[in-house]
Amino acid sequence: MAKNISFTIKYWKQNGPKDKGHFDTHEMKNVPDDTSFLEMLDMLNEELINEGQEPFVFDHDCREGICGMCSLYINGTPHGKTERGATTCQLYMRKFNDGDVITVEPWRSAGFPVIKDCMVDRSAFDKIIQAGGYTSVRTGQPQDANAILIPKQDADEAMDCATCIGCGACVAACKNGSAMLFVSSKVSQLALLPQGRPEAAKRAKAMVARMDELGFGNCTNTRACEAVCPKCESISNIARLNREFIKAKLND
């Protein structure tokens, strides 16, 4: 059975990328603890609107942990603290206690400028994928899908890399603002599959170059990204990316 909790919420307000920004505070009373975190923010916004104020702006969409849209930094952790990987929308109020002070901030990184409040611009991720996060096949009539046999283990491993949702928590958690976990997940997925091998080295080089161009930092192996990834992507992907990258450089 759900119980009700009351708490204080401190949320980030910022009117555009150039604004300095500040925290606003609101007292939330009797919130059922089977409410999701984002539903709690809906309640906050309903109260703000009823007071004639503008709502608190944040990104969200599918609310089932797969679209990668939600992106809140809750009490100092991207997506908030849970036992296993989860996105902000999969965080429930039962993880909080009566009397808590809950702090909500945006992803803070040079690569992700703030648009408004906690909504940030992550188009840099699209640009990195555009640099080479694909196999160069045209729509048409490729060979039969079963013509290339792929060992189950390789397919499963590629699938684990492919589950990245592009939310950007890895960048937000990294003290260097590095996008290496994101880049390496895509490079790894395609490097593990025969379809992706022909372009593996070229892809690694192009995506890393684009990442650098866009102002993301380097990886210093602190593993902060891995700890907060809602899809539990492993930093062993980064090692694989480095191998592909070195191969590419050797061929230059």
Next chain:
Amino acid sequence: MSTIDSRIPEGPVAEKWTNYKAHQKLVNPKNKLRLDVIVVGTGLAGASAAASLGEMGFNVLNFCIQDSPRRAHSIAAQGGINAAKNYQNDGDSVYRLFYDTVKGGDYRAREANVYRLAEVSNNIIDQCVAQGVPFAREYGGMLANRSFGGAQVSRTFYAKGQTGQQLLLGAYSALSRMVEAKKVKLYTRYEMEDVVIVDGRARGIIAKNLITGKLERFSANAVVIATGGYGNAYFLSTNAMGCNCTAAVQCYRKGAYFANPSYVQIHPTCIPVHGNNQSKLTLMSESLRNDGRIWVPKKLEDAKKLQSGEIQGSDIPEADRDYYLERRYPAFGNLVPRDVASRAAKERCDKGFGVNNTGLAVFLDFSESIQRLGIDEIRARYGNLFDMYEEITDVNPGELAKTVDGVEYYNPMMIYPAIHYTMGGIWVDYELQTSIKGLFAIGECNFSDHGANRLGASALMQGLADGYFVLPYTIQNYLADQTIWPRLSTDLPEFAEAEKNVDEAIDKLMAIKGKRSVDSIHKELGHIMWEHVGMGRTAEGLKEGLELLKKLRKEFETNLFIPGTKEGLNVELDKAIHLRDFITMGELVAYDALSRNESCGGHFREEYQTEEGEAKRDDENYFYVGCWEYQGSDEVAPTLIKEPLHYEAIKVQTRNYKN
């Protein structure tokens, strides 16, 4: 009175598509460079179409409302995608996939469209594998399959419980490649507000830049909308929060027919509603019905105890459980189509057998399969779904609750039907062109392939079929005649007029300055839709629903409050625009449901059922596509135009999943 031409090619059903492609007009490579195509939406249909058109040489302008094309709601599809590969050697074929889809759709789909869909289904799998989509595989390295509702073969390809995600990322990567090649220009965080018509043809759109709030004009030689369904008219649905029908409704207002709006799919396996603050419902994939068994107690007193919380599902012994789908439909068991499974759940709950505190839930139980296959195997198949369920409900369906006489009882999941998908949509002909020339609709946004009910794992198939393999061909048959036209300037009076109308409509919303938030009115709309236009409909209830919707529109127009201004980012304003169009959409669903005096697929009229409670179709009077034509104002009832259906290959009969 307008007439309808579905432009279905001549010849036997199996040869129509081949014949069409052999004789359609093509655009030569030089001319493709001069032609611009607008694609609105970046889900499976939109992204695959934009990528394919770009590869062919057209200039594509691609729009999405999210921050990235990869966020489109196709990403949330869990279970899989159908194809007639017959890799399992279980007797599958293009004909059988075609037949199952037509039957699953309760004989209300167009034969020619469905056959084409089944035909290209195999190309989709080949295409996706070539892109590096990591489908599940067997130990020998071949692709694995599983079963979905409405089929007796295993033809569903999957990537864990994230098939939609993997297919969308495949399409997104193809799209990204074309963005890099400068063949596609992406406009993210833009929303289409209107289609611009010049000389009777769609020649552009008015889109709102959601960050600046500014309206912008875009011109092209053709416009493709791929903006998904209207499930969020019910407020609570499995759709994402941003899913809306504004683009589709605006096309309808401009003269595109809206077909079969009453065909709304209610998915049987969703997590039940728990409270008033709930913002959406979460789907538990249909694939769970491969190994999960659906039941309620046999005894009413057990159900009462479950509702009051005195006992748990695992306390009820095997002998006292009613596996009602297996009982009623022995041939298909737990894998009956979605509409059948949803109604059966409602029937049990209406009779008082519901298993949670609201009485609106049934059990989905894995005890038998965990004992047979082991928890590791079950977790390998559904682990992410079990975790998702536990996150939301705090109950782990893989946890052993008790053992009685050597029989293990695991915690069952609780599920209940919820709005999931809309088979109805913008009317299109065989070429996926709407009743407005130059305006095309693809994916869930059109009405074309699923009839009155969509089978599981067929939405992904249709989205990608339209986007990769159908539209890129058929649109050329139109564009071939457009090469003589120069690029249109967005300074034309038609663009100015359309922009002015959108701007004035926004001013009108901002000026209401009432007392109620968008969400509070949207929730009320959802309540009216679910109660009056939901799973069990009656003529009386629908009439009452239409009255309530009229009142709600009044309330919306006089008592809405949008904070802030129309300049800059204003989330509430955008939601208000969506809500305005959801109300219009809700009325359309009700009008169509009221006019269709039969039960078929997702449309169930309680007056029309057999003694056993099965849907009772009326082929004599309702064997048609119901197309609704806008009459110049939201206040005026739309006019019904009928497109008669013609079946040549399949004999129309009563759907039977019993034997």
